[in-house]
Amino acid sequence: xxxxxxxxxxxxxxxxxxxxxxxxxxxxxxxxxxxxxxxxxxxxxxxxxxxxxxxxxxxxxxxxxxxxxxxxxxxxxxxxxxxxxxxxxxxxxxxxxxxxxxxxxxxxxxxxxxxxxxxxxxxxxxxxxxxxxxxxxxxxxxxxxxxxxxxxxxxxxxxxxxxxxxxxxxxxxxxxxxxxxxxxxxxxxxxxxxxxxxxxxxxxxxxxxxxxxxxxxxxxxxxxxxxxxxxxxxxxxxxxxxxxxxxxxxxxxxxxxxxxxxxxxxxxxxxxxxxxxxxxxxxxxxxxxxxxx
Numbered sequence: 001x002x003x004x005x006x007x008x009x010x011x012x013x014x015x016x017x018x019x020x021x022x023x024x025x026x027x028x029x030x031x032x033x034x035x036x037x038x039x040x041x042x043x044x045x046x047x048x049x050x051x052x053x054x055x056x057x058x059x060x061x062x063x064x065x066x067x068x069x070x071x072x073x074x075x076x077x078x079x080x081x082x083x084x085x086x087x088x089x090x091x092x093x094x095x096x097x098x099x100x101x102x103x104x105x106x107x108x109x110x111x112x113x114x115x116x117x118x119x120x121x122x123x124x125x126x127x128x129x130x131x132x133x134x135x136x137x138x139x140x141x142x143x144x145x146x147x148x149x150x151x152x153x154x155x156x157x158x159x160x161x162x163x164x165x166x167x168x169x170x171x172x173x174x175x176x177x178x179x180x181x182x183x184x185x186x187x188x189x190x191x192x193x194x195x196x197x198x199x200x201x202x203x204x205x206x207x208x209x210x211x212x213x214x215x216x217x218x219x220x221x222x223x224x225x226x227x228x229x230x231x232x233x234x235x236x237x238x239x240x241x242x243x244x245x246x247x248x249x250x251x252x253x254x255x256x257x258x259x260x261x262x263x264x265x266x267x268x269x270x271x272x273x274x275x276x277x278x279x280x281x282x283x284x285x286x287x288x289x290x291x292x293x
Contacts, residue, residue, distance in 0.1 A: 001034055003232040005055055005084055005264065006212040010220035014184040017204075017220060018055050019176040019212035026162060026173035028234035032273045037164045039073055039095040041105040044162035045140040046076045047088045048175040051232055052158065053081035053119065053144075055177075063121045067143070069135055071112030072097075079271065080185050085235040089273040096168075105164060108138035115136060117143050117149070141175075148179070155180040157196055163203035174207040177242055195219045236272035243267040243276050247283075250292045255287040 007022040026044040027225065029035070035043055050065040057063065062081040074091025100106040112133060121129040130153030135143050141160040146157040156179045168293040196219065205215055217224050247255060247265065258265045265278045279287070 001211070005051065005230050005232050006216065006226060007055060007228040007230075008213075008216050008220075009225045009227060010216075010223060011184060011188045013225075014181045015186060015220060015223070016179040016181060017176070017216050018052050018178075019063070019174070019215045020048060020051055020055075021172075021174045021206055021212050022062075022232055023170060023172045023174065023206065024052060025051070025232055025234045027170040029164040030168070030170050033089055033093045033233075034167070035090070036096040038105055038107065039090060039093050040141070040164050040168065041107050041162045042067075042095070042110045042228060043075050043076055043078075043088055043090045043093075044170065044173050045160035045175075046090075047080075047086055047160060048077050048086070048160045048162070048173060049085050049140060049144045050080040051084065052177040052242050054082060054084070054086065056228075057082035057123070059083055061121070063124045066118040066120075066282060067111060067115070067135070067140070068118070069108050069112030069115035069138060070140065071108075072121040073110040073112075076111070078271075080277060080291055084230050086232070087234060087236045089270050091281040105162075107140060111135070111138040111140065113138045115268055117147050119147060148177075150164070157192075159199070161201045162201035163201075163207055166196055167262075172203045174212065175205050176200045176202060176212075177217065178219065179259070192219070197247045234267060234272075236274065237263065237275075238269040238272060238274055240276040240278075244278070244282075244286055245267075247281045247286050250290070252287045252290045255283055255290055259283050259287070 008017045020213040060158045063080045067076040076090040078088030097106045097109045114211045117134045120133045133147045135148045144158040148154045162173040162176040165171045
């Protein structure tokens with residue numbers, strides 16, 4: 001079953017719901033960044049959260065999620081768009097902490113409990129929209145929930161889950177986002193709150209063979225109206241040409257120093273770890289474009 005996201009409505013349209021299976025997507029991020037188990041869970045949860053937020057965008061509109069806590073993982077940066085494409089990295093991928101008192105991966109210990117969650121949306125307008133809220137948990141699901149309630153004024157519940165295998169590989173990953181629309185009845189809210197308390201971890205449900213549709217039906221009942229199913233994948237838009245444009249901005253003197261001292265240059269993409277080599281001939285051309293003789 002390939003990764004995909006489901007958009008749905010429930011309770012006569014007063015509940016908007018999203019669920020995603022993102023196992024292969026997070027698996028690819030883990031492979032590229034060689035993350036250890038606690039770092040894998042922290043990066044994976046952030047990426048799943050960004051995919052869910054990205055599902056509210058149109059096509060090429062994109063957003064960046066930054067989780068900047070005081071834990072050893074350092075900053076976590078994730079890009080996502082309205083097409084289900086996502087990429088991400090964290091500063092310190094080699095974090096492996098003991099399990100927390102509940103016997104689960106200690107994401108809070110990796111992320112920290114002091115810091116900020118920032119969401120920057122590029123909707124093709126003159127200025128991007130930016131919202132920021134303090135971390136309230138460090139477990140990330142609660143932090144995304146708090147962000148939506150405070151910054152976007154949408155009562156929501158966000159569940160993010162990554163199941164890491166004993167060899168640090170990703171067994172399953174996914175999540176859900178449930179949002180109440182204005183006019184939702186107290187009965188609907190009460191029923192949803194009870195269902196959220198009883199719902200198993202998304203990663204455990206996926207591991208048992210559940211689909212994103214199954215996850216939403218377990219939360220919202222059988223009267224679920226599926227609006228759309230769309231693919232999700234790890235995808236980075238870096239290229240040798242993009243990095244070349246960045247090198248040009250350094251100016252001719254800096255580029256000449258690369259030629260004289262290193263006889264070339266290597267650029268590494270933080271998001272996907274792809275490497276791009278530039279020999280002396282490449283750099284000479286870029287120096288000319290930067291205004292050098």
